[in-house]
Amino acid sequence: MTTFRSEALARTCLRVSLLVGLLTVVQACSGAEEVDHSEDEDLVGNFLPPTDEGIAFSVPSHPTGRYRLLRWSRMPNGFIQAVTRQDTQYGSIITKQEVDCSQRSFRITGQGETEEQADRQTQADAGMSGNLVEGSIRDVTISVICQEAQK
Secondary structure, three states: OHHHHHHHHHHHHHHHHHHHHHHHHHHHHHOOOOOOHHHHHHHOOOOOOOOOOOEEEOOOOOOOOEEEEEEEEEOOOOOEEEEEEEEEOOEEEEEEEEEEOOOOEEEEEEEEOOHHHHHHOEOOOOOOEOOOOOOOHHHHHHHHHHHHHHO
16 A cells, blocks of 8 residues: 555656646746746835825726826817826826827826826826727726716
């Protein structure tokens, strides 16, 4: 009986090591890098105090985040200038953006952990971007901004 258990264990260990070796080879050949989650701690930023300012909205593809359209205004060229807030496990981000609702395009004009920082850290974004992935945070945010601007 002891021999059988040892042989079974030896076969199991051999299978596991072959699978691990195969996964390592596949990973190396695919160019994929191992993800080291220990650096996530470096990604954590400032957490702003909770707020009821503006309009809360949800992003189904990112259900753990909290999102708010803080305010918006119409620009002379017809675009919408909006300030949004995103709160996630990594902190809070304030984003200032211009939106062309007719083209569903946008341009980030500033971003930071506070509104003051977003004012100072303006983006050198030359033009409007229309590459929205359906259901993404940016896509849902643009939809909310445009819906509010049409009311």
